[in-house]
Amino acid sequence: MVPTTEGELLLSYATRILALGETVATRLKERTVMGTVRVGLSEDVAVSALPAALGRLRRASPHVHMDITVDHGDALAERWHDGLLDVAIGVSLVFAADPVHTWNMPLYWVCGIDDEIDPALALDVIVYAEPCAWRRLMFDALLTAGRDFRVTVTSPNIGVIMAAVESGLGVALLPAENIRPDTMRVIALGPNGSPALSVNYGLFAVPRQTDSIRATVELLSESFHLMTQPRVGGLVRSDTPHPTPAPSR
Template structure:
């Protein structure tokens, strides 16, 4: 039986720490001290009598039991948000066209769309997941009401923006051979990430060869996990135990930072505003 001491606020903080991978980052976003958040997480571990986090040099990641709790906590919070939305919001109906960049449409954004669909069952969702350049073109043709993509792909002001740190990653047993070109696993062209990674390698004087291309994050993860080469992934796509982050070295650049934004048309319907409100819950808060 779940303890009465494990409230929604504690679960919400836990989910935020898991998603951000950093107590200090969550503390800065919420206006609380890092020591207070650390005490909350230790209290949660004590209540459950389980270790929920592993400390790393770059922050924290959930343990296997922590990932199990994360799934349940996310569902509990989603149900609570859904209940509040259904009770407090007037009936909203109509359509909304949403574009999501493939490289960031992982866990949080699809979960947000699921909450939107449950909270507003009369909204018709038309969701496009594609590479950033294609989305930018669709946005320019007025084919989307809302778009989440890199700021470099759109000539417009974003409602909010945030940085995504891309980590160089490989399989746990992958061995870098300094005498051979670096095997790369990357998105298919045209792709802003691909361009950035190749430019960074060229600046570092590191030769490379592309061993696999795909427009699917899942396919890139599988290729990296099976040792086909090195790739760039955001922290939430780095699966603990099957993918490891590489440290910067003389022949390998450090992590790359890409800025993303949430865009919406100036003239919006209540349906679009409702979609924006839910999507904002699934993206990192601005620094």
């Protein structure tokens, strides 16, 4: 079996994440680390490599209890402000705190691989349930572009959003990490392309950190940094993505 170009890029990306997790895990094995780490992950990034990286960290340190919460950004921010989390990754805007690190995650307009977008018709869109920064960003961009649209699917779950795109139910905003090149394609809103869209995410950590919390912060920081890097030479680029023609019928 010969991997495609996109497959090779994804394999390289995954290998870097795995190597990073193993490096941190090795450091933890050198000493006994104990305690509980309460981690909050925004639902829209929790289907990425981050949970797998945390799993390797947990297996390397069986005395560490990983208490992971996955929820939408506003709920995570509320838990953070209530002192219920040690580490959190979420949309920076909803946290009333200073992040340890921040990243801009580029978002792309995507539809099903066989979908044909008719500019004369209202655009069917797939959106997150409120509250959601992506949803507001999408609506603002469509209004600015003067594009008529109608909501066809609303869900708080990114897995449902991705499945709806693959099923041809409409267009959604997705990060590169969640675009499946075999079943999705990047499109432009109009003949002049699409404005570059991104959401700023932050990693938040309590000031007083145990060894296990510091290791978790290091792993999540590096993993999320790699995850938000634009892919070059493949399906998705760092600049405004070029639309991919729909296959001939």
